[in-house]
Amino acid sequence: MVTTQPKGSPDEADLTRADSLAREIFSDIANKWALLIIETLGERTMRFSELRNEVEGISHKMLTQNLRMLERNGLVERHVHPTVPPRVDYTLTQPGQALRATVDGMCDWTHRYFGHIEAARHRFGT
Amino acid sequence: MVTTQPKGSPDEADLTRADSLAREIFSDIANKWALLIIETLGERTMRFSELRNEVEGISHKMLTQNLRMLERNGLVERHVHPTVPPRVDYTLTQPGQALRATVDGMCDWTHRYFGHIEAARHRFGT
DNA sequence: CAGGATCCAAACGGATACTG
DNA sequence: CAGTATCCGTTTGGATCCTG
Numbered sequence: 001m002v003t004t005q006p007k008g009s010p011d012e013a014d015l016t017r018a019d020s021l022a023r024e025i026f027s028d029i030a031n032k033w034a035l036l037i038i039e040t041l042g043e044r045t046m047r048f049s050e051l052r053n054e055v056e057g058i059s060h061k062m063l064t065q066n067l068r069m070l071e072r073n074g075l076v077e078r079h080v081h082p083t084v085p086p087r088v089d090y091t092l093t094q095p096g097q098a099l100r101a102t103v104d105g106m107c108d109w110t111h112r113y114f115g116h117i118e119a120a121r122h123r124f125g126t
Numbered sequence: 127m128v129t130t131q132p133k134g135s136p137d138e139a140d141l142t143r144a145d146s147l148a149r150e151i152f153s154d155i156a157n158k159w160a161l162l163i164i165e166t167l168g169e170r171t172m173r174f175s176e177l178r179n180e181v182e183g184i185s186h187k188m189l190t191q192n193l194r195m196l197e198r199n200g201l202v203e204r205h206v207h208p209t210v211p212p213r214v215d216y217t218l219t220q221p222g223q224a225l226r227a228t229v230d231g232m233c234d235w236t237h238r239y240f241g242h243i244e245a246a247r248h249r250f251g252t
Numbered sequence: 253c254a255g256g257a258t259c260c261a262a263a264c265g266g267a268t269a270c271t272g
Numbered sequence: 273c274a275g276t277a278t279c280c281g282t283t284t285g286g287a288t289c290c291t292g
Contacts, residue, residue: 022236023182025243030232032156048254056149059286064255074239074246085253086292095239102231106156109228110148113200113221117151120200174274185266190275211273212272256291264283271276 028073033058033066035103038075038092042100045091075099154199159184159192161229164201164218168226171217201225 028034033055040046040054052063067090070076075096081087092100154160159181166172166180178189193216196202201222207213218226 018240021244022240025236025240026162026232027158030156030158030161032153035156036152060255061285061287065285072247072250072252073243074249080254083253084292086255088254095235095242098239099232099235102228102235105228105231106152106225109221109225110151113224114144114148114151116221117199118147121198123200124198126198186275187265187267191265206274209273210272212275214274254292256289258289259287261286262284264281266281267279269276269278272274 025073028069029075029099031066033062034070035106037063037066037070038096038100039103039107041076041090041092042097042104045089047090048088051090070096151199154195155201155225157192159188160196161232163189163192163196164222164226165229165233167202167216167218168223168230171215173216174214177216196222 029038036055036058037051040051046054048063048067051067052058052060055063067076067078071078074093077091077093079089079091081089155164162181162184163177166177172180174189174193177193178184178186181189193202193204197204200219203217203219205215205217207215
């Protein structure tokens, strides 16, 4: 990722294809809601309505949309219980858990550098 | 982050303030371009036009916008050389470098689970 | 309860033109 | 070269209504 493509390489086509796919995946998951969902779901399996409550501020629409995307990329597994009313559980897959570890890092970072950031903002003006 | 606020805590006001600030910071940096800039700038100090070339696909506007935001949050330092034509260097601060480490993790993840993701997408339909 | 569909306002983001 | 400002189409995302 972030690679300046070596344009002369033999399997250039595959490299660029892989590169653009990597980029696409990155774009998918590098967004606020997706990362918050991954982080939240990391704690434990949850159903739709639980997620809705735990991920503060997320709308119905954004939650479904991101869950579908995460499922498509194999980060989340969706289990439908054929009951009525329906019950759907969402769980992080192993790749999802692996990514969650790095998202944890981002969260830790936010807390560790909280002071730095406030100071920087003050220096900056706003 | 991602906390279900303990509404009864004594310094509740401070907690929610800190929480919403943490959330704001998270929203700022958890976006595609910001993370790509951090990742790219992690390699070395670069000037505006270099960044423009290295961060593939980024527009002039998005680059300036995100650089300002990163500067405001103390992740990036901006050094203006008073020459003509002007030359501006951007460098990651120490907090920026720290965050970069976790972004590296995300990039590694993308490559490590590349196969899983392709397979998942295939199973999913698209 | 889970989630699809629709409407619509707000934001994002690219292209372009202009300045020091 | 670096950066601001503006125009304007595209996308996002919330609110709402509807189904199994």
